[in-house]
Amino acid sequence: MAARRHEPGGSMASLWRARRRRCYEILERDAAHDRTAHRVEIGLIVLVVLNVIAAVLETVPSLYLRDYRAFLGFERLSLLVFALEYALRLWVAPENPRYRGLTPLQARLRYARTAVAIVDLIAWLPFVLSAAFGVNLVTLAIFRLLRFIKLVRYSPGMQSLLEVLHRESQALMACFWLLSAAVLVAASAMYVAEGHVQPEHLGSIPAAMWWAMATVTTVGYGDVYPVTVAGRVIASLTMVTGIVMIALPVGIIATSFVDVIKRRDFVITWGMVARVPLFADLDASGIGEIHKMLSAHTAQPGEVIARRGEVARSMYFIASGEVELEFADSVHVLGEGQFFGEMALLHQTHRAATARARARCMLLILEAEALAEVIRRHPEIGKRIRAMAKDEEGPHPVRRSADIANDELVEPPAPEGA
Numbered sequence: 130m131a132a133r134r135h136e137p138g139g140s141m142a143s144l145w146r147a148r149r150r151r152c153y154e155i156l157e158r159d160a161a162h163d164r165t166a167h168r169v170e171i172g173l174i175v176l177v178v179l180n181v182i183a184a185v186l187e188t189v190p191s192l193y194l195r196d197y198r199a200f201l202g203f204e205r206l207s208l209l210v211f212a213l214e215y216a217l218r219l220w221v222a223p224e225n226p227r228y229r230g231l232t233p234l235q236a237r238l239r240y241a242r243t244a245v246a247i248v249d250l251i252a253w254l255p256f257v258l259s260a261a262f263g264v265n266l267v268t269l270a271i272f273r274l275l276r277f278i279k280l281v282r283y284s285p286g287m288q289s290l291l292e293v294l295h296r297e298s299q300a301l302m303a304c305f306w307l308l309s310a311a312v313l314v315a316a317s318a319m320y321v322a323e324g325h326v327q328p329e330h331l332g333s334i335p336a337a338m339w340w341a342m343a344t345v346t347t348v349g350y351g352d353v354y355p356v357t358v359a360g361r362v363i364a365s366l367t368m369v370t371g372i373v374m375i376a377l378p379v380g381i382i383a384t385s386f387v388d389v390i391k392r393r394d395f396v397i398t399w400g401m402v403a404r405v406p407l408f409a410d411l412d413a414s415g416i417g418e419i420h421k422m423l424s425a426h427t428a429q430p431g432e433v434i435a436r437r438g439e440v441a442r443s444m445y446f447i448a449s450g451e452v453e454l455e456f457a458d459s460v461h462v463l464g465e466g467q468f469f470g471e472m473a474l475l476h477q478t479h480r481a482a483t484a485r486a487r488a489r490c491m492l493l494i495l496e497a498e499a500l501a502e503v504i505r506r507h508p509e510i511g512k513r514i515r516a517m518a519k520d521e522e523g524p525h526p527v528r529r530s531a532d533i534a535n536d537e538l539v540e541p542p543a544p545e546g547a
Contacts, residue, residue, distance in 0.1 A: 149220065149221055152217055152221050153221035154166060155169050156169070156214070156217060156218055157221075173210075173214065177276050177277065178280075179203070179207075180273060181273070183204070184273035184276075185274075187200055207253075211253040211276075212253045218240070218249065219237050219241065220237075222236045222237045222239070225240065228240065245282055248279055252275070252276045256273075289386065289389045289390060290386060292389055293382055293385045293386045294382070296385055296389075297382065301378055304374070304378045308345065311341075311370050312338060312342050313338070313341075315341040315363065315366075316334050316338040316340070317334055317337075318363045319331055319340060319341065319360060320332075320337045322355070322357060322359040322363055323355055323356065323357055323360040324337070326356060326357055326360075327353070327356070340354075344368055345367060345370065345371035345374060347372060347375060398420060398493060399416060399420055401446045401448070402416050402419055415507070415509075418506075422499035422502070423446070423493045423495055424494045424496075425448075425491065425493055425494070426493075426494055427489070427490070427491055427492070428489070428490050428491075429486060430489055432486045433484070434484040434486060434492065435470065435483065436483050437455070437457075437479075437480050438479055438480060440478075440480075441472070441473030441477070441478050442496060442497045442498070443495060443497060444468060444494075445469055445484070445492050445493070445494055445495075446467075446468045446494075447466065447490060447491075447492060448465065448490075448492065448493055449490055450465065450488045450491060451463065451487040452484055452485065452486055452487060452492075453486075454483070454484055455482050455485060461482075473497060474495065474500050477497075
């Protein structure tokens with residue numbers, strides 16, 4: 130009887146955890162093709178953008194006085210949504226893999242201290258406090274504009290840029306100190322050269338620093354300029370130094386940004402290669418060798434990628450978009466992350482289907498000759514691939530006589546709630 134009394138509580142706890150997990154998947158876009166998560170994400174993005182537009186328009190007195198009630202109603206609705214979003218994100222924090230091993234309370238406290246959680250808190254808490262203490266909302270307009278930062282959560286490019294700034298923080302700080310030194314030296318030199326000629330503008334080093342800052346940053350407002358030969362020589366050197374000073378951080382950020390993007394693409398491509406049954410038994414070095422041999426191709430809608438009956442000499446990974454495989458009696462649609470033509474790498478088989486781009490798609494191509502070169506340089510990779518193809522009792526035996534293996538046509542499982 131005791132066990133029976135305990136069972137409903139256990140099932141209720143399991144149901145609660147399942148709901149929390151589902152809520153986490155929606156809020157954090159845990160599945161790439163989750164339609165519910167996509168709609169929630171788009172809705173939050175639109176709400177943030179509308180809040181920024183409203184905050185800007187409220188500074189126009191005529192609009193604010195005329196549409197005061199509309200602005201107030203929209204603000205209250207936004208506060209409710211942002212507060213609910215913040216509470217839900219705190220609730221689902223234990224589902225985040227980064228906090229695995231922590232108690233639910235510890236996970237929530239750890240999440241609450243992150244930058245994105247603090248931005249989410251600022252998005253609504255100051256306005257609740259202002260309503261409680263009677264502070265004019267107009268004085269908190271700056272906090273409403275900070276809601277724009279919430280869009281970083283939904284932009285992989287902005288996340289990559291923030292990662293770059295964090296990675297290169299020491300180098301960028303060194304550039305800042307070099308820039309400060311250049312401004313100080315230029316201001317001091319100009320004070321010595323023209324302090325007595327233009328005392329109203331260059332009569333002290335602090336006063337000359339305005340000219341130095343405008344010149345080093347290559348802005349050059351023109352309100353202060355040298356009139357002596359020595360001053361013009363100093364100004365020329367300062368301008369050249371400014372170009373170098375500005376180019377340094379730009380080069381650092383650009384190089385690091387490209388590196389971050391390439392590393393992210395590498396991880397995605399690595400995952401696609403590792404999912405191919407033919408390469409399932411390869412270790413990291415083997416997959417890495419194959420990864421190096423991939424070439425990219427962008428196929429336009431309707432473009433024929435391969436024709437049925439042709440000799441197959443390559444396989445394709447779909448990085449983005451969709452591809453139709455037109456068999457004699459059926460049509461299959463493959464999407465992002467899937468592949469086709471696997472058997473072409475082992476045998477000179479004929480194409481079993483015509484592959485046609487259904488939409489604009491990015492393809493990664495692995496030629497049979499490239500794989501042969503990898504096998505020639507690394508015989509152990511060839512042994513593993515051949516063993517995989519012959520192991521008919523293994524988890525993914527490759528037994529098809531054409532270039533399309535059965536595993537290639539299996540549709541990926543639909544995410545829950547899609």
